[in-house]
Every structure is written in C-alpha cells, then in structure tokens.
Amino acid sequence: MQKMKPPVYSPNTVLMVKPVQFGFNEEAFITNKFQQNIDSLSQNEVQEKALQEFNLFVEKLKELKVNVLVYNDSKETFTPDSIFPNNWISTHSNGMIFTYPMLVKNRQLERRKDIVLDLFSRFGFSYLIELEDYEDAKPPKYLEGTGSMVLDHQKRIIYAVISPRTDKNVLAEFARHVRYKVVSFTAYGAQKEKVYHTNVMMCVGEKYIIIGENTIAEEDRERVMETVRKANKAVIELTNKQVYEYFAGNMLQLRNNDDETVLVMSEAAYNSLTKEQLKKLNKHNDHLLGVAIPTIETVGGGSARCMLAEVYQPELD
Numbered sequence: 001m002q003k004m005k006p007p008v009y010s011p012n013t014v015l016m017v018k019p020v021q022f023g024f025n026e027e028a029f030i031t032n033k034f035q036q037n038i039d040s041l042s043q044n045e046v047q048e049k050a051l052q053e054f055n056l057f058v059e060k061l062k063e064l065k066v067n068v069l070v071y072n073d074s075k076e077t078f079t080p081d082s083i084f085p086n087n088w089i090s091t092h093s094n095g096m097i098f099t100y101p102m103l104v105k106n107r108q109l110e111r112r113k114d115i116v117l118d119l120f121s122r123f124g125f126s127y128l129i130e131l132e133d134y135e136d137a138k139p140p141k142y143l144e145g146t147g148s149m150v151l152d153h154q155k156r157i158i159y160a161v162i163s164p165r166t167d168k169n170v171l172a173e174f175a176r177h178v179r180y181k182v183v184s185f186t187a188y189g190a191q192k193e194k195v196y197h198t199n200v201m202m203c204v205g206e207k208y209i210i211i212g213e214n215t216i217a218e219e220d221r222e223r224v225m226e227t228v229r230k231a232n233k234a235v236i237e238l239t240n241k242q243v244y245e246y247f248a249g250n251m252l253q254l255r256n257n258d259d260e261t262v263l264v265m266s267e268a269a270y271n272s273l274t275k276e277q278l279k280k281l282n283k284h285n286d287h288l289l290g291v292a293i294p295t296i297e298t299v300g301g302g303s304a305r306c307m308l309a310e311v312y313q314p315e316l317d
Helices: 042-063 113-123 132-138 168-178 218-232 240-246 267-272 275-283 292-301
Strands: 012-019 067-074 089-091 094-099 127-130 149-152 158-161 182-187 202-204 210-211 234-237 253-256 262-268 287-291
Touching: 012 042, 042 158, 042 287, 042 292, 089 113, 089 234, 089 292, 094 113, 094 158, 132 275, 149 202, 158 168, 168 182, 182 218, 202 253, 210 218, 210 275, 234 275, 262 267, 267 287
Parallel strands: 012 067, 094 127, 158 182, 210 234, 262 287
Antiparallel strands: 089 094, 149 158, 202 210, 253 262
16 A cells, blocks of 8 residues: 655745846835845845855755755846745646735746746646736735745645735635635834734744734734634744834745755744754754845845745646
C-alpha cells in the first residue's frame, strides 16, 4: 500500500523577480505610508543598491537550501515595485494559480503570462484563476495576493485586513475557490491610516502565529484573537513599533531541501525582536534568516516576505 505524502504547508521553492528599475513609486505611496524617498540617492543608485540587496537575499536562501526561481523584470514596462511578486500571483497545492487585481496602475503591469506559463510547464498546475477583471468593475475592486491575505493552510483560514487594496467581494470569491474561512478586520498604521496589507502585521507558521495585536481595531481585536488562539499554535505578539518601524510582521516560513523549517525576515525585523521572541521563534524553526534589505524596505515600503511568492507543487491524484 502506497504511503500518502504529508500535506505541504511551507514550500521549499519561492519565486522572486530581479529588479531593473526599482524606485520610489509615487502612485503606490498614496496607500502605502511605509514608503520613503531617499533624496540623497539618484534613481540609478537606488536601483543599484536594491539589486545588490536582492542578489544577496537570493544567495542566502540558496545557502540554506531553499529553491529560488529568479525571473528578470521587463525593461519594456515601468514597474518599480516588481520586486514584490506575491501581490500579483499565488500558487496552491490543489493545482491552482491565482492572479490578482491591483490598485496601482503601474503595478498591474507586473502580471506576467510568461511566468505563469513557465510555472505550469515546470510543475504541472491545472487551473489559472484570473481575478484581475475586478479592476474594471464599477467601482473597481482589489485583492493584492498574499499581501492582502495571510493564509493558515492547516486551519484553512484567510486573515485579511480590509483596506483600499483588499476588497471583501474579491476576498469572498478567492475563499470560495480554495474553500477557506475568511477572518476580515481593520488594522491601523502609525498615522491612524488603514494598514494596507495584512502581511505587514502578521505571519502564520506551522506551529505559531506572529501578530501585531494592538494594530487591530479595538472593535475587531477580540474576535480576531479568539480565532488565533483556537488555532492551537504558539502566539508571538509584536509591538506596534516593531510592526510600524521594522517590518517585524513581514515574515514567511519555508522549508528547505532537507525538510528543515526556515523563517525568513529582514535584518531590521530580526534586530527588533526581543530575546524572548527570538527564543520562541528558535524553538519552532530550524533556521532564522534575517536579510539586509534597507533600500528595498525604505523606498519600496515592503520587506522580505513581500519579495517571496511561494511555489507549492501541486499534489495531484
């Protein structure tokens, strides 16, 4: 009798997009207050520094035996945020690939059919579900992939902060396809603006949930935290300062080719963690990887997790 494979909750492969014209995205800044322009650097210098940080990140992942698929950004389109592919694509072990509607016009150009087709060819995905038609709705509606949603694959739960980039209707359609329960809520940033992406304030691992509890609106907090506690995972709480200033919620758990767990974050996030938080994370991971990406974090307003689109290999019959 054939032994069934255990389900894969943390993949050993990620997709990353190498930048060619990374820079401050004026359009995106309206709804992403994490972005800052570095006036002392030229556009070329910003791109050069971001590319160095990107290449070192890829190298560090490979050293830990994580598979990395690197695609070059296109020079034909102006896509300064292409370094964050998890907002336009997600793959799933049920054989589905989703592409997503994005609020910022120049970010919509990041969606790449050639990348989707390559993933189908390499791994044998079965379905492509294109949600980007919602961009043409009246009014338009958005859902920016695993930025807008943090998925608990074990418990089949979607955590989602509702914001201009995360619409309840598109969220409901995604949930119907994957048959997950939605836990939606409001969370606030340092300037009392709505947090634009859920993955800046929480991360779900196989045995733990990292969450900036106090960013959650007071009227939603207990409901969300009750769901978190019922997941029967260790809860590691972040301070608002860790979320707002150091991207500490923007982490992703992967597995490597030795089936070890690797929790990926930026060096800034890692350095912001307390001894107690690190102790808990070390207990539940074989490796903690903090990567130095200061230019990408400052100018792009996104961090390590945003740069990684997980590649789940289909578990097909």
